Amino acid sequence: MNVGFAYIQVYFVLTLLLKNMELLTPSIGTIVWSTIVFVILMLLLAKFAWKPMLKAVNDRENSISDALSLAEKTKAEMAALNAQNETLLKEARIERDQMIKEAGEAGATILAEAKDKATAAADKIVSDAHKAITNDKNAAMAEIKTHVASLSIAIAEKIVKSELTTSENQKKLANQLADEISLN
Amino acid sequence: MKKVFKACLFVTLIAFSSVVYAQDDISRLLNEFVVNMTEEAVSETVHEEKHEEIHTKEGAHHSAEETEEASGFDPIHHVLDAHDIHLWGDGHDAVSVPLPIILWTDNGLVTFMSSAFHHDDAGHHIFEKNGMSFVKHHEKIYQLNAGEKVLSIDHETHTATNAVLPLDLSITKVIAAVFIVAIIMLLVFTAAAKKYKTAKPESPKGIAKWMEPLVLFVRDFAKDSIGDRYMKFMPYLLTVFFFIWFGNLLGLIPFIGGINMTGNIAITLTLALMTLIIQLINSKWAFWKHMLMPPGVPVALYPILVPIELMGILIKPAALTIRLFANITAGHIIVLSIIGIIFINHNVAWAGLSVPLALFISVLEITLVAFLQAYIFTMLSSMFIGAAVDDGHH
Numbered sequence: 001m002n003v004g005f006a007y008i009q010v011y012f013v014l015t016l017l018l019k020n021m022e023l024l025t026p027s028i029g030t031i032v033w034s035t036i037v038f039v040i041l042m043l044l045l046a047k048f049a050w051k052p053m054l055k056a057v058n059d060r061e062n063s064i065s066d067a068l069s070l071a072e073k074t075k076a077e078m079a080a081l082n083a084q085n086e087t088l089l090k091e092a093r094i095e096r097d098q099m100i101k102e103a104g105e106a107g108a109t110i111l112a113e114a115k116d117k118a119t120a121a122a123d124k125i126v127s128d129a130h131k132a133i134t135n136d137k138n139a140a141m142a143e144i145k146t147h148v149a150s151l152s153i154a155i156a157e158k159i160v161k162s163e164l165t166t167s168e169n170q171k172k173l174a175n176q177l178a179d180e181i182s183l184n
Numbered sequence: 185m186k187k188v189f190k191a192c193l194f195v196t197l198i199a200f201s202s203v204v205y206a207q208d209d210i211s212r213l214l215n216e217f218v219v220n221m222t223e224e225a226v227s228e229t230v231h232e233e234k235h236e237e238i239h240t241k242e243g244a245h246h247s248a249e250e251t252e253e254a255s256g257f258d259p260i261h262h263v264l265d266a267h268d269i270h271l272w273g274d275g276h277d278a279v280s281v282p283l284p285i286i287l288w289t290d291n292g293l294v295t296f297m298s299s300a301f302h303h304d305d306a307g308h309h310i311f312e313k314n315g316m317s318f319v320k321h322h323e324k325i326y327q328l329n330a331g332e333k334v335l336s337i338d339h340e341t342h343t344a345t346n347a348v349l350p351l352d353l354s355i356t357k358v359i360a361a362v363f364i365v366a367i368i369m370l371l372v373f374t375a376a377a378k379k380y381k382t383a384k385p386e387s388p389k390g391i392a393k394w395m396e397p398l399v400l401f402v403r404d405f406a407k408d409s410i411g412d413r414y415m416k417f418m419p420y421l422l423t424v425f426f427f428i429w430f431g432n433l434l435g436l437i438p439f440i441g442g443i444n445m446t447g448n449i450a451i452t453l454t455l456a457l458m459t460l461i462i463q464l465i466n467s468k469w470a471f472w473k474h475m476l477m478p479p480g481v482p483v484a485l486y487p488i489l490v491p492i493e494l495m496g497i498l499i500k501p502a503a504l505t506i507r508l509f510a511n512i513t514a515g516h517i518i519v520l521s522i523i524g525i526i527f528i529n530h531n532v533a534w535a536g537l538s539v540p541l542a543l544f545i546s547v548l549e550i551t552l553v554a555f556l557q558a559y560i561f562t563m564l565s566s567m568f569i570g571a572a573v574d575d576g577h578h
Contacts, residue, residue, distance in 0.1 A: 020260045021342075022322070023449065023513065027265065029286075029353040030450035034362050038427065038454065041366045046419035049373035053392070053399055054418060056380035 195540045257527040259520035263444040263513050266323050266357045267298040271439070278303045283360055288351035289316060289327055298354070307335035325352055361445035365430045373426070398426075405563055409570040417569055420462055424455055425562040432512060432554035436546060446557070447512030449505065456501035456508075459565040464497075467572035500568055504561060511557050515549045 017024060164170050269281040282299035291314060298320075300311040307321030310328065317328040319335045326335055326347035336345050355363075372391060379392035388396045402425050407414045431446040445451060475493040478486075522542040526534045 016260070020264075022264055023260065026450035026453045027356075028351065028450075030265065030356065030358055030448060031454050032353060033355070033359045034451050034454045035458075037359075037362050037366050038423070038458070041369060041427070042419055042423040044370060045373055045423050048370075049377040050399075050419050050422050052377040052380050053373070053396070054403065054415070057396065057400065057403075 198536045198540070257520075257524035259517045259524055262442075262520050263447060263516045264323060265444075265448060267301075267320065267325070267354055268303075269357050269360065269443070276303060283355045283357065285325065285354040286352075287318070287325060287327070288353060290350075291316065294318075294350075307337070319347070324349060325354070357443050358445050358448045358451065361431065361434060361443040362451070365427060365434055365445065368430055368434075369423075369426055402562060406566045409563070409566045410573060411570065413573055414566075416466075417462065417566065420458065421562050421566055424458070424565065425558050428455070428508065428561055429555060429558035432557060433550065435512065435516065436550050436554060442516075444513060444516050447509055447516055449509045452505045452508040455561070456504040459504060459568060460497070460501040463568050463572040466569065468575055470575055471572045500564075504564060508557055508561055511553060515545070515553055519545050519549070 164173065267285060268283050271279045271281065273279050280299075280303065282297045285294075285296055285298050285300075287294045294313055294316065296311065296313055301309050301320045305320055305322060307319045307326065309319065310333070311318045317332070319326050319328060321335055321337065321344075326344050327350050328335060328347045332346045335347055337343070338345050372395065375390075376388075376392040376395045379389050387393075399422060402422050403414070403418060406418060406421050410417060428446050431451075435442060435444055435446060475497075476490055478489055478493065481489055519542050522538045522545065525538045526532060
């Protein structure tokens with residue numbers, strides 16, 4: 001049954017083709033015209049359609065892949081930057097601690113130095129004052145001595161004056177002075 | 185799903201009832217079919233021995249119009265090329281679009297419109313120009329010998345005894361379809377390319393949105409089969425893909441189209457020859473070396489294998505030619521045969537059967553076969569080109 005069916009099919013196809021050899025005979029006119037039209041169509045489309053289209057599509061694909069790789073790169077850079085920031089922050093913290101520590105130490109040193117200087121200055125002032133006081137006292141004492149001496153002379157003058165009012169006293173003094181001189 | 189099922193049921197019911205209504209014709213049809221088949225089987229298979237018998241039946245032989253008169257419909261007649269685009273009507277009442285006829289005769293170029301023959305295809309109407317008489321017989325234009333008034337055809341050799349066939353460069357139905365497809369392609373793709381004029385690359389708009397996926401589809405499989413040098417062959421591959429696809433679709437539009445352009449063996453041969461030429465021009469030494477000295481084959485087999493490989497160069501384009509031609513012509517013949525059931529039986533009730541069936545086949549052809557054949561042709565072309573341009577470095 002199947003073989004018979006296949007035979008009928010093959011027979012039909014062969015009959016169809018043999019009865020219609022025009023179907024299988026390519027006409028020269030059709031070949032000539034279709035070649036001309038097709039080649040011109042291909043050249044025109046290549047210039048005005050395929051090249052711009054493929055170029056635009058390729059450009060777009062390139063720009064998309066570029067953008068994607070750029071994003072990837074930026075992401076990596078951001079991560080690196082973040083890590084760097086973290087390190088920097090850590091370093092900064094350590095540095096800050098160091099600085100605080102150093103500043104504390106420096107402050108203490110400065111304070112101690114200032115204290116020493118102040119003490120020295122104060123001592124100097126005190127000693128200077130002592131000297132000045134001593135000088136002034138000496139000066140005052142010298143003045144007082146001079147004053148006392150002049151006062152004594154004045155007193156002595158007054159006393160001498162009163163004693164030499166009589167001639168007898170004058171003779172006595174003159175004698176006395178003469179004695180003293182002879183004694184020398 | 186439910187709706188589709190109901191629609192199928194409805195269509196089946198209509199088809200069944202129409203067949204029942206037209207059953208008077210069925211027995212007649214079957215009778216004719218069996219008789220025709222046996223008669224033809226006898227006449228074809230015993231062609232050599234019984235010349236006389238064939239001569240008695242020569243009227244029914246090789247005459248599309250007479251076959252059509254006898255059976256009412258001949259699908260082959262409709263898939264063949266013609267010198268005018270027939271719209272409707274028969275004989276002198278027929279309405280058709282005339283096309284220019286261009287003939288290269290011994291006396292130079294002769295051009296006139298196909299309407300000069302007044303719808304005659306039997307070789308009766310003589311048209312005279314430049315002192316030459318032309319007749320059209322079965323879409324062939326004969327130039328009658330001087331003094332002859334009636335074309336006589338030898339039915340055994342199918343050649344005219346008193347006329348010559350000038351070189352026919354006419355714009356036939358198929359060439360008109362080639363021009364139509366070319367114009368449509370130019371309009372569609374220049375419009376699509378214009379959408380890419382904007383400087384910044386962005387997603388396509390308008391018609392480019394429809395065509396870009398297909399262009400990329402062709403580019404991607406061409407890239408796969410050709411390799412890095414694919415850009416050189418993109419113009420050919422894209423043009424041939426869309427040419428076949430648009431041609432297939434145009435051929436499936438009834439009435440205005442219905443022109444069997446991509447099912448014409450001259451067209452498919454032209455396209456396949458272009459693939460062959462491109463393949464040979466760009467072939468590398470590795471391609472020929474692989475063919476003349478097949479690697480891994482004993483030298484004793486070379487005398488068998490090398491001729492087979494060399495024949496393959498021509499068999500491949502021949503396969504391209506026949507595949508496209510046979511697929512598209514077969515689709516047209518099936519649709520026309522199914523529609524023809526109505527006309528063979530002279531009973532419109534058969535439309536209930538033939539219209540759903542023809543619709544089914546048409547949808548199959550439009551959605552699947554039209555695209556698939558364009559894809560297969562382009563895909564195989566790119567593979568042949570890819571094999572030829574391969575350096576053999578891998």
